[in-house]
Amino acid sequence: MKLSKILMFTGALLPLLLFVLPMWNITLRAPQYPEPIGMDIWINKIADHNPNDIKNINLMNHYVGMKDIPTEIPEFKIFPGVVISVVVLGLIIAFIGKRKLYLAWFAIMVILGSIGMYDFYQWEYDYGHDLKETAAIKFTDKDGQPIAYQPPLIGSKMILNFNATSLPMSGAYALFTGMLLSLLAFYHARREEMET
Amino acid sequence: MKSRIINTTSLLVGMALLILAACTPGGNKNSGAISGDLAQRSFVAPGEHDEFYGFISGGFNGQLSVIGLPSGRVFKNIPVFSVDAEKAYGFNEETKALLNTSFGFVPWGDSHHPDISQTNGKLDGRWVFINENNTPRIARIDLTTFETVEIIEIPNSAGNHSSSYVTDNTEYVVAGTRFAVPVPQRDMSINDYKGNFKGAMSFLKVDQESGEMNIEFQILMPGFDYDKAHPGRGKSHGWFFFTTYNTEEANSLMEVNASQNDKDFVAAINWKKAEEYLAQGNFTTMATNYAHNLYDEKTQTATTTWEKEVKILDPAKCPGLVYFMPMPKSPHGCDVDPTGEYIVGSGKLSANVTVHSFDKMIKAIEEEKFDGDAYGIPILNFEDVLAGVVVQPGLGPLHTEFDNKGNAYTTFFISSEVVKWKLGTWEVIDRKPTYYSVGHLMIPGGNSQEPFGKYLVAMNKITKDRYLPTGPEVTQSAQLYDISGEKMELLLDFPTLGEPHYAAGIPADLIKPNSKKIYSLEENEHPFVTKSEKDAKVVRDGNTVHVYMTMIRSHFAPDNIEGIKEGDKVYFHVTNLEQDYDVPHGISIIGANTSELLIMPGQTETFTWTPKGVGVWPFYCTDFCSALHQEMQGYVRVSDRNSDIELSWSLDGE
Numbered sequence: 007m008k009l010s011k012i013l014m015f016t017g018a019l020l021p022l023l024l025f026v027l028p029m030w031n032i033t034l035r036a037p038q039y040p041e042p043i044g045m046d047i048w049i050n051k052i053a054d055h056n057p058n059d060i061k062n063i064n065l066m067n068h069y070v071g072m073k074d075i076p077t078e079i080p081e082f083k084i085f086p087g088v089v090i091s092v093v094v095l096g097l098i099i100a101f102i103g104k105r106k107l108y109l110a111w112f113a114i115m116v117i118l119g120s121i122g123m124y125d126f127y128q129w130e131y132d133y134g135h136d137l138k139e140t141a142a143i144k145f146t147d148k149d150g151q152p153i154a155y156q157p158p159l160i161g162s163k164m165i166l167n168f169n170a171t172s173l174p175m176s177g178a179y180a181l182f183t184g185m186l187l188s189l190l191a192f193y194h195a196r197r198e199e200m201e202t
Numbered sequence: 203m204k205s206r207i208i209n210t211t212s213l214l215v216g217m218a219l220l221i222l223a224a225c226t227p228g229g230n231k232n233s234g235a236i237s238g239d240l241a242q243r244s245f246v247a248p249g250e251h252d253e254f255y256g257f258i259s260g261g262f263n264g265q266l267s268v269i270g271l272p273s274g275r276v277f278k279n280i281p282v283f284s285v286d287a288e289k290a291y292g293f294n295e296e297t298k299a300l301l302n303t304s305f306g307f308v309p310w311g312d313s314h315h316p317d318i319s320q321t322n323g324k325l326d327g328r329w330v331f332i333n334e335n336n337t338p339r340i341a342r343i344d345l346t347t348f349e350t351v352e353i354i355e356i357p358n359s360a361g362n363h364s365s366s367y368v369t370d371n372t373e374y375v376v377a378g379t380r381f382a383v384p385v386p387q388r389d390m391s392i393n394d395y396k397g398n399f400k401g402a403m404s405f406l407k408v409d410q411e412s413g414e415m416n417i418e419f420q421i422l423m424p425g426f427d428y429d430k431a432h433p434g435r436g437k438s439h440g441w442f443f444f445t446t447y448n449t450e451e452a453n454s455l456m457e458v459n460a461s462q463n464d465k466d467f468v469a470a471i472n473w474k475k476a477e478e479y480l481a482q483g484n485f486t487t488m489a490t491n492y493a494h495n496l497y498d499e500k501t502q503t504a505t506t507t508w509e510k511e512v513k514i515l516d517p518a519k520c521p522g523l524v525y526f527m528p529m530p531k532s533p534h535g536c537d538v539d540p541t542g543e544y545i546v547g548s549g550k551l552s553a554n555v556t557v558h559s560f561d562k563m564i565k566a567i568e569e570e571k572f573d574g575d576a577y578g579i580p581i582l583n584f585e586d587v588l589a590g591v592v593v594q595p596g597l598g599p600l601h602t603e604f605d606n607k608g609n610a611y612t613t614f615f616i617s618s619e620v621v622k623w624k625l626g627t628w629e630v631i632d633r634k635p636t637y638y639s640v641g642h643l644m645i646p647g648g649n650s651q652e653p654f655g656k657y658l659v660a661m662n663k664i665t666k667d668r669y670l671p672t673g674p675e676v677t678q679s680a681q682l683y684d685i686s687g688e689k690m691e692l693l694l695d696f697p698t699l700g701e702p703h704y705a706a707g708i709p710a711d712l713i714k715p716n717s718k719k720i721y722s723l724e725e726n727e728h729p730f731v732t733k734s735e736k737d738a739k740v741v742r743d744g745n746t747v748h749v750y751m752t753m754i755r756s757h758f759a760p761d762n763i764e765g766i767k768e769g770d771k772v773y774f775h776v777t778n779l780e781q782d783y784d785v786p787h788g789i790s791i792i793g794a795n796t797s798e799l800l801i802m803p804g805q806t807e808t809f810t811w812t813p814k815g816v817g818v819w820p821f822y823c824t825d826f827c828s829a830l831h832q833e834m835q836g837y838v839r840v841s842d843r844n845s846d847i848e849l850s851w852s853l854d855g856e
Contacts, residue, residue: 041783058720062781065754065755065780065782069828069829142830142833
C-alpha cells in the first residue's frame with residue numbers, strides 16, 4: 007500500500023481515541039489548594055481530574071452565583087456521532103485514495119474543530135457570566151461592572167484568587183495528529199503522483 | 203501531676219542535690235552552647251515537612267501527641283484514654299463505647315508507652331499501641347486516620363505499666379502488671395499479700411489484617427511488681443523480658459521495704475513455649491469480665507463486647523516457660539538491643555548499669571545451672587548470665603535506647619543526664635546534661651532491629667525555669683540531641699503536652715503517604731447517615747426526636763426546625779457532605795450538656811440535646827469553615843409539651 011494511503015487510514019482512525027482519552031482540561035490553582043482541582047472534558051462528559059474535583063469546584067463557585075458544571079448537555083450526545091461520522095468518512099476517503107479528498111477531509115476537520123472550539127467558548131462564556139441574582143458574593147471591576155468568571159479558551163488567567171489554566175489533553179492531541187496525518191497524506195500523494 | 207515519680211524518689215533527689223552540689227562547679231546552664239549552626243539543624247523551614255514523626259505519650263492527660271522531629275512541633279493530640287471535648291471524643295454517641303470498662307465509663311486514663319507496629323523487627327507504620335496504667339487497658343491507634351480504633355481492658359492486672367510493647371512481627375502486644383493483686387479479686391487481708399497476690403502478664407494477639415487484638419493468654423506470675431518490659435528481637439525473638447521490683451513482696455512503706463533485696467529479677471518469658479502449652483491444653487480457663495471496645499470505620503461507631511473468660515498459664519506447671527535472671531537494685535528499664543543479644547537492666551538504686559546476655563542465658567538454661575527457684579520458677583546465677591557492667595556511668599539509671607552503630611544511650615534521673623556507652627566494651631563515650639531529671643528517651647526505631655540513629659529525644663520530669671513561667675504548673679520539657687556523631691549535641695528544647703512517659707519515632711515517609719485525607723461519603727455506613735440534602739429529615743419516636751442533618755459550605759440542612767417540645771431528647775445525627783481535604787465543620791446548640799461535634803468530610807457524628815425551655819434556640823458551625831462560616835447557623839423552635847405544633851423542617855423555605 008502506498009504511504010499516503012497508510013497515513014490517511016491512520017489519520018482517519020486516530021479521532022477514535024477521543025472515546026478513551028480526555029479532550030481538554032481546566033485546572034484551578036490557588037495557594038490553599040496545594041493539589042490543584044480540575045475538570046477533564048471528554049466528548050461525552052465532564053469528569054473529575056482527581057476524585058471529587060467537580061463537587062469542590064461547584065462548592066466554591068456557588069458563592070459567586072455560578073451554576074454547577076453540567077452533567078447533561080446536548081453536545082455530549084452530538085459529539086460521539088460526529089466523531090464516528092468523520093472517522094467513517096475518513097476511512098472511505100482513504101479507501102478511495104484520491105489526493106484532493108484527503109485535503110477535503112482535513113478541511114472538514116478544521117471546520118468541525120472550529121465549530122467545536124466556538125461551542126466550547128460559548129459554554130465558557132455562559133458559565134462565567136450567567137450568575138445567579140442571589141449570589142452571596144458579588145465582585146465588580148474598576149468600572150463597577152460585575153466580574154466574569156469565564157475561564158480562558160486556551161492558556162492561563164487569574165480569576166480572583168485562582169489561576170485558571172485551560173489546555174488540550176491527550177484526546178485532542180490524537181485528533182490533531184490525525185488531522186496532521188491527513189495533510190501529510192495529501193503531500194505524500196502528490197509526490198507519489200509525480201514519481202510515477 | 204509529676205509528683206508520683208518524684209515522690210517515689212524524693213529521698214534520692216535529696217541525695218542527688220547533695221552530690222550535685224559537691225560535684226558541679228558553678229551553674230550548669232548550657233544554653234550558650236547552641237551556636238547558629240546547631241539551630242539550623244533543628245530548623246524546618248516554613249512549608250517544609252519534618253523528617254520523623256514522633257508519638258509522645260501524655261501521661262496523666264491520657265492522650266498521645268503527634269510531633270515532628272527535628273522541629274519538635276506538635277501536630278495533633280490524639281484522644282485515647284481521656285475524653286476530649288474539642289473532638290467530641292467520649293462525648294458523641296459514636297466514641298462513648300471506646301471508654302467502657304468493667305468499672306463503667308471511665309473518662310480519664312494515664313497513658314504511658316507508645317510502640318509502633320513492626321514487621322521482621324522493623325517499624326512498619328500500621329498502628330501505634332499504647333497502655334493505660336490506672337484502669338489497665340491497651341489501645342490501638344490507626345496510622346491512616348490517627349484515631350483510636352480499639353481499646354481492650356486487661357483483666358487481673360493493676361497498674362498496667364510493663365506494657366504495651368510489640369514483638370518482631372506484631373504477633374503480640376504485651377501487657378504486664380506493676381501492682382500484684384489477688385487473682386481473681388477477692389476480699390482478703392492486705393497483710394496476706396506475700397504468696398497470695400499475683401502478677402498477670404497478658405499476651406494480646408494481633409490480627410495482621412484488621413489489627414484487632416484479643417487476649418490470647420495470661421501468665422500468672424508471683425506477686426512482684428513488673429515494671430518495664432521489652433521483647434526479644436532477632437535471635438531472641440520468641441522471648442519477652444520484664445524487670446521486677448518488690449521481690450520482697452512488701453505491702454507497705456514500699457520505698458523502704460521493697461528496696462531491701464540486693465538483687466531483684468529480670469523475668470524471661472518464652473512465649474513460643476507458652477503457645478506450645480496452650481496448644482497442648484495445659485492451661486486453665488478463668489471466668490472474668492472485661493470490655494473489648496472496637497471502632498468500626500464503616501459504621502463510624504464504636505461498640506463494646508464483654509469478654510467473659512481468659513486462658514491462664516501457671517509457670518510452676520509449665521517447665522521452660524519462665525526463668526528469673528538476678529538484676530541489681532529494683533531495676534526499672536528493661537531494654538533489648540537491636541541484635542537481641544543484650545538485655546539492659548537499669549537498677550534505679552544502683553550506680554551501675556547491668557547487662558545480661560541472651561546467649562549466656564540460653565547456655566545456662568541448657569546446662570540447667572540454677573540457683574534455686576522462686577515459686578517454682580528457676581533462678582539463674584547472676585554471673586552465668588552477666589554480659590557486662592557499665593561501671594558508675596551516672597546516678598539513677600532509668601531507660602536505654604540504641605542507635606544503629608552499636609551504642610546505647612541511658613538516661614539518669616538523679617544526675618540528670620544522658621550517657622552514651624558502647625555495647626560489648628561497656629565504656630562510656632559521652633555524657634550530656636538534660637534539663638532536668640530525664641525519664642524516658644527515644645531514638646526513632648530505637649526499640650526495633652533497625653534504629654535510625656540520627657536524633658535522640660530526652661523527656662524530662664522536671665522543667666523549672668526552662669521556659670516562660672506559667673504559674674505553679676509549668677509545661678513539660680523535652681530535649682533533642684543530634685547523635686549522628688561521636689559526641690551528642692543538644693539542638694533544641696521543646697515543650698510537650700501532659701507528662702511524656704515514652705515516645706516512639708518513625709521516618710515520616712513510612713506513614714505520610716498512607717494518611718487519609720477524607721472519609722468517603724459513598725462508603726459511609728453509619729446507621730444515621732444522611733448522604734444528600736434531599737434526605738435530610740426529622741423523625742419523632744415518642745419523646746425522642748432524631749434529626750438527620752447535613753452540613754456543607756456554608757449551611758446546614760435543615761436549618762429551621764419546629765415542633766420540638768420541652769422534655770424531648772433530641773439526637774442530632776450530622777453528616778459532613780464535604781469531600782475536600784481539610785474542610786471539617788462543627789456544630790453545637792445553646793445549652794447542650796455535651797461537647798461540640800467536629801466532623802471530618804464524609805463523617806457522621808451524633809450529639810444529644812434536651813431543651814430546658816420553650817423558645818427559639820440557635821445552633822451554628824463551630825469550625826471556621828469558609829468565607830460564609832458566620833452565616834452557617836440555624837434555629838430550633840421548642841414549644842410547650844402540650845403544644846400541637848407539627849414537626850417540620852426546612853432549608854430556604856423548602
